[in-house]
Amino acid sequence: MSTMNRRNFLKIASAAAAASPFLAGASAKAAEEKHVVVIGGGVGGATFAKYLRMYAPEIKVTIIEPKKEYQRPYGSSEVIVGNVDMEEITISYDALKNKHGVNMIQDLVTEIRPDKKEVATAGGMTLTYDRLIVSPGITFDYSLIPGMQTPEAQAQIVHGWDAGNQLETLTKQLQAVPVDGTVVLVPPPNPYRCPPGPYERAGLIAQWLLNRGDKNPKVIILDPKDGFTTDVTMLQAWNRLYGMNLPKPFEKNYKPEEVATFKKYDKPGVIQWIMATEGGRVVKVDAANKIVEAEAGVFKADMITIIPPLKAGKIAIEAGLADKSGWCPVNMKTFESKIHPFIHVIGDSCIAGEMPKSGYSANSQAKVVALQVKALLNNQPLNEVVLQNTCYAKAGPNDYGMFVADVFRQNPEGVLKRAQQPRYLPFNASTAQFRLSAVYLEAWMQSFTQDIFS
Amino acid sequence: MKKTLTGAFAAALGLAAIMPTANANPEQTTNGAQSPAATMAAQTCGGCHGTLGQVKDTAFMPLAGMPTTHFVRAMEAFANGSRPSTLMGPLARSFSKEEIQAMAEYFAAIPKFNHTATK
Numbered sequence: 001m002s003t004m005n006r007r008n009f010l011k012i013a014s015a016a017a018a019a020s021p022f023l024a025g026a027s028a029k030a031a032e033e034k035h036v037v038v039i040g041g042g043v044g045g046a047t048f049a050k051y052l053r054m055y056a057p058e059i060k061v062t063i064i065e066p067k068k069e070y071q072r073p074y075g076s077s078e079v080i081v082g083n084v085d086m087e088e089i090t091i092s093y094d095a096l097k098n099k100h101g102v103n104m105i106q107d108l109v110t111e112i113r114p115d116k117k118e119v120a121t122a123g124g125m126t127l128t129y130d131r132l133i134v135s136p137g138i139t140f141d142y143s144l145i146p147g148m149q150t151p152e153a154q155a156q157i158v159h160g161w162d163a164g165n166q167l168e169t170l171t172k173q174l175q176a177v178p179v180d181g182t183v184v185l186v187p188p189p190n191p192y193r194c195p196p197g198p199y200e201r202a203g204l205i206a207q208w209l210l211n212r213g214d215k216n217p218k219v220i221i222l223d224p225k226d227g228f229t230t231d232v233t234m235l236q237a238w239n240r241l242y243g244m245n246l247p248k249p250f251e252k253n254y255k256p257e258e259v260a261t262f263k264k265y266d267k268p269g270v271i272q273w274i275m276a277t278e279g280g281r282v283v284k285v286d287a288a289n290k291i292v293e294a295e296a297g298v299f300k301a302d303m304i305t306i307i308p309p310l311k312a313g314k315i316a317i318e319a320g321l322a323d324k325s326g327w328c329p330v331n332m333k334t335f336e337s338k339i340h341p342f343i344h345v346i347g348d349s350c351i352a353g354e355m356p357k358s359g360y361s362a363n364s365q366a367k368v369v370a371l372q373v374k375a376l377l378n379n380q381p382l383n384e385v386v387l388q389n390t391c392y393a394k395a396g397p398n399d400y401g402m403f404v405a406d407v408f409r410q411n412p413e414g415v416l417k418r419a420q421q422p423r424y425l426p427f428n429a430s431t432a433q434f435r436l437s438a439v440y441l442e443a444w445m446q447s448f449t450q451d452i453f454s
Numbered sequence: 455m456k457k458t459l460t461g462a463f464a465a466a467l468g469l470a471a472i473m474p475t476a477n478a479n480p481e482q483t484t485n486g487a488q489s490p491a492a493t494m495a496a497q498t499c500g501g502c503h504g505t506l507g508q509v510k511d512t513a514f515m516p517l518a519g520m521p522t523t524h525f526v527r528a529m530e531a532f533a534n535g536s537r538p539s540t541l542m543g544p545l546a547r548s549f550s551k552e553e554i555q556a557m558a559e560y561f562a563a564i565p566k567f568n569h570t571a572t573k
Contacts, residue, residue, distance in 0.1 A: 051497070054505075360501050367497040371490055383490045386553065388498035390541060405541035407498070407548035419548035425540065437540050443513030444502055450510055451500045 034059045034377045037119060037129040039109045039315055041065030041093060043074075043359045044135030044347030047366035047452045049102040056374040062103040064121060069093065070453070071163035074194065074359040075445050077201040079167040080160065080174055081208040083398065089163060095454050112319040114340040131373050134321060134328075134337075135347045135362065136313025138162065138193055141326070144309055147285035156287040159307045161193060173303045174205060181302035182218040183209075184292050186282055187225070188307045191327070193348050193357045195229035196393035196404065198307055199273075203234070203396030206242055206270045220301075221273045222294045223280040227253070229356060230393055233402040233424045235273070236262075237395035237434065243269030249277045258427050282306075310357075312349035319343075327351045332416045333385055334372045335365055344369050353416030355408055360389045363452060385410060392441035401438030402429075488563065492556035495549065499557070508567030519566030525558035 036052060038045040041063045049061045070091040078084045096102040107121040118128045140159065142148045148157065160166040177183060183205050187198035202219050209217035228234075232253055238244040239262050246254075246262045274280040279296025285306065286292075292299045311317065311326035321328045321337050328345040329338040332353055337343045346369055347362035355361045364387040371383055387408040394401055402425055406418040425433055496507070499517060503509045507517030517525065531537035532546035539546075549557070 050505075055493075363501050364498055367500070368494065371494060371497075375490070383494050386495050386498065386549075388501070388545070390501060390545075403541050405544045407545065421547045422544045424544075433540060439513055440502075440540060443511050447504055447509050447511045447514055448501045451505050454505075454510075 034130045035128065036061050036131045036133060036373060036377075037127050038063045038133040038135065039112075039119065040135040040137060040313065040347075041067070041070060041096075041104070042135060042137050042347065042362070043072075043452055044362035044366045045133060046070070046093075046096060047363045048133050048135065048346065048370055049096060050100050050452065051367050051370035052373060053100045053102055055370055056377070057101070059374070059377060060103065061101075062105060062127060063093075063096070064105045064107050064109050064119070064127070065093075066106065066108040066122075068106055072359075072449065073161065073163045074448070076160070076163045076167055077197065077204055078394075080170045080201070081204045082171070083204070086167065091449060091453050093453070099454075109315050112315065112321075112340075112343070114319075114343060117342055130342070130377060132343045133366075133369065133373075134313075134316055134319070134343055134345045134349065135366070136315050136349055138310045138348045138357075139312065139314050139317070141309045141311050145282060145285060145306065147287060148306065148308065150287075153285065153287035157285065157304045157306050159305065161197075161307050161310075170305060173305075174208065177209070177217075177302045179212075180214050180216045180218075181209075182220065182300065183303045183305075184220050184222060184299050184301040186222050186292070186304070186306040187228070188309050189224045191357055192307070192310045194391070195356050195358065196234070196391055196402075199228055199230070199234050200393040200395075201305070202271055202273075203238065203242075203394060203400075207396035210270065217270055218268075219271045220299060221271065221280070222282055222292060222296075222299065223273065223275050224282070225280075226250070226275045226277055229391065229404050230402050230424060232427070233429070234393070234395060236428070237400055237402065238269070238271050238273075239263055241396060241400065242271045243267075244271050244273065245269065247273060247275055247278060249275060254427070261428060310348075312345075316345060316349045321345055322349075323351075325351070332410055332414055333382060334376070335369045344373070353408070353410075354406075354418045355387065355416050356389055356391070356404075358389055358391050359448065360391060361387070363448070364388050385416075387416065390444070392437065392444055394438060394441065395434070399435045399438050401434060401436075401441040403437055403440075488560055489556070492560040495553040496557045496560040504567070506564050506567075507561045508564070510567070516567060517561040518564040520558075520561050522555075522558040522562045525561060526554055529554045529558075 038049050049063050052061050072089045076089050093104050097104050107123040109119050110122050111120040118126055120126050158166040158169050160170045185202050202221050206219045243265045245265055251259045274296050281295045284293040290301045312322045312328050316328050323329050328350045330345050330350045335344045335346050337345055346365040348357040368385050375382055390405045392403045404423050406423050408416045408418050411417045502514050503517045509516050529546045532539050532542040
């Protein structure tokens with residue numbers, strides 16, 4: 001709240017005059033000024049808005065986002081184990097507004113009208129655009145998990161995969177796990193947001209239980225997949241830290257001499273990773289009794305967290321921007337929708353070749369699209385693209401970090417492919433390398449957030 | 455005249471649009487022009503090294519204002535392994551010589567950020 005004097009009133013009045021043409025029914029005169037509307041104030045939308053304002057301050061940028069503040073999902077599993085609190089993952093939009101001149105509208109887009117190049121909001125606004133950026137994140141699809149379709153089941157077993165109150169639910173559930181209890185964690189099938197994330201969460205929970213003094217806790221991962229991003233590093237770490245044997249079917253991912261260096265234990269460790277070929281696929285869930293039935297058998301748990309299959313954000317699906325995969329096909333040079341022109345889909349919702357659905361990917365895509373939209377609006381040639389992704393994850397302890405790092409370019413067919421270079425810590429990385437990766441992980445939480453929102 | 459203005463009202467009026475942007479347009483900060491190709495490659499560094507390489511952190515090296523030869527040599531050393539690293543080795547090997555040169559010139563032309571650590 002601020003008090004308005006006459007001088008400010010005049011400023012606002014002239015600003016209103018400048019802004020109003022972007023409402024539907026724009027006058028012809030104002031049509032020369034370009035307007036880009038962004039749906040979603042997450043990593044993709046916020047990065048795009050900041051960078052387009054920086055690269056092309058003459059273009060007006062409006063973000064429409066229902067939430068007043070952003071809660072970052074990246075690194076948010078650390079809330080569950082008390083490494084950070086909710087306040088620490090909550091970020092203000094003030095710098096986007098006041099420093100970068102982004103027009104922030106707190107509202108929900110309910111309809112996209114590609115033929116009229118306008119969007120309508122729940123609050124009754126209609127905005128016209130020259131280019132529309134759709135960056136709505138993800139939705140959750142429980143339809144393929146028997147026993148998880150009811151609201152009751154979804155309230156008892158939560159994912160916490162989009163920050164929010166579910167993180168607090170998971171915190172309480174973890175604290176209620178009895179000594180030497182069992183936690184079952186179910187990662188989603190590909191593709192999904194934050195590929196190393198479910199496994200990092202398993203490690204964080206295992207470490208939390210051990211730190212509490214549990215001697216024989218169990219964290220069981222029931223996986224619909226046979227591998228995951230950072231797996232070769234993570235399994236090494238878990239073999240050292242949590243008494244986990246290397247699963248036989250996974251040995252093929254290492255050289256024989258590397259397999260020989262893994263420690264062997266005569267009983268299951270704290271973390272058990274049951275991959276798909278060993279029966280990890282979940283068949284049925286009894287939420288009320290905390291029982292998960294997988295192909296490998298029936299697991300009675302004290303706490304269950306299931307990250308269900310994911311799809312593109314709601315508005316992207318409703319606007320017909322997604323194909324039958326549930327994700328949005330785009331031209332990977334511009335991220336313009338292959339279905340509706342003048343609309344660019346970025347972040348988790350889009351299909352970006354080999355790029356993972358991660359915060360860094362969304363950030364990198366947003367910057368590329370800022371350059372391309374600037375070129376398109378000024379009738380300049382498009383740029384060849386290069387993108388990057390970096391994901392950090394902890395194995396469990398705070399001084400045990402790892403990463404995946406990739407650079408992406410289009411192949412001759414236009415598909416984004418990763419440069420074929422090493423992407424993980426080297427095999428048998430030293431504890432110093434794990435520790436240094438954890439230092440960078442912590443620093444990245446700050447620097448990455450600043451690159452998007454500051 | 456005195457009247458209370460709410461944030462939402464101001465936003466609806468597009469008040470934010472009249473605020474000046476604090477960050478210089480990188481295409482205006484340079485002695486030469488920043489080509490879109492250089493910007494394309496250099497902006498990928500921002501997630502760790504800060505917008506325009508002006509990171510406000512103590513763990514990552516700020517790239518803004520780094521002399522061109524310093525940047526190129528560092529990337530070469532990361533790529534050939536003579537300089538130990540975590541993920542800079544893989545990343546340095548993934549960029550072409552031309553891209554590294556373009557990034558180096560891009561960051562050299564940006565003023566150093568007189569940063570203070572936030573943590």
